[in-house]
Amino acid sequence: MEDRSLDELGPVDYLIVEFPVGQQNFTGEGAAELIRLHDAGIIRIMDILILMKDADGSVEARELSDLPELGELQRIEAQLAQTLAEDDVANLAAAMDPGSVAGVLVYENLWAAPFASAMRRAGGQLIANGRIPIQAIIAAVEADALAEVGA
């Protein structure tokens, strides 16, 4: 990682996965899949935080190293860039429901890095990106289907 230039970095994303009250079945399967993506060079895990939001709305943040059993995440923990600051906790937790637990993941999209770098070398610059919710695709397909029926 140290010998990569800034121009070779892939886009960095974050996601928050919330586990509502009564749906907190942690088996280690998610961690194993995450490590598989990291080890395969698809993503680079840059940061992980665990957030807990109490019923009264107060938020507690924990490091991965605060967990009693890290398992395979142990070796990832040592490589974390700690991209997130304490200032970010409240902003991230704003999306959480009271009583829930959430994992926050920051990751570099290694799979996209060569393409992004090539685009930059060609003079391109990213002016927008985003995710299309599956609900939006459903709505569009349904609207098309209804239009065909009405035609």
Next chain:
Amino acid sequence: MPLGPGRRGVGVIGAPVAKAAVVGAAISPGPSPVAKAAVVGAAVSPGPSPIAKAAVVGAVVTPGRRRF
């Protein structure tokens, strides 16, 4: 439990995060059974709704759906 000294400094998120639509809602019982079947079919081929599945897959991977 306070976070460590490595967490000091300027944050990168910038503003309170809004909750996104829950993807699970797309495949749970809802008002759109046809589209729901399409998405389920697209995810687990071959599905029970091949026509709708083709519509979703087509919308995603072929240029034929563009309407302008």
